[in-house]
Amino acid sequence: xxxQVCMGCGEICPPGTMLERADSCCINCxxxxxxxxxxxxxxxxGFLEFERSRPTHPDxxxxxxxxxxxxxxxxxxxxxxxVILMGLIALIRG
Numbered sequence: 001x002x003x004q005v006c007m008g009c010g011e012i013c014p015p016g017t018m019l020e021r022a023d024s025c026c027i028n029c030x031x032x033x034x035x036x037x038x039x040x041x042x043x044x045x046g047f048l049e050f051e052r053s054r055p056t057h058p059d060x061x062x063x064x065x066x067x068x069x070x071x072x073x074x075x076x077x078x079x080x081x082x083v084i085l086m087g088l089i090a091l092i093r094g
Contacts, residue, residue, distance in 0.1 A: 004038040006031055013038045 004013045008031030024033040046066070 002040045002042055004040055006038055007036040 005011060006013055006026040006029065008026055009029035011026070011028045013026070025031060026033070
């Protein structure tokens, strides 16, 4: 999942071929890595977007990250599920 692959041909990029080489292109298809950098499956699916961002100003509040929004959605889902479950229990017993 974390293996870097060429975005042109899908072949695995061996270490040292990405931006360290002078020509920075795929050995198999010739895709320029400066225009289309190799990426891993995990990064393309958004699994690695939980990196925390630093605020630009020291007094600024950090922006809401994907991790924060996901946590808020799960808390909301659990809360509303409990409310609906209690409502159904009240209807059954009532």
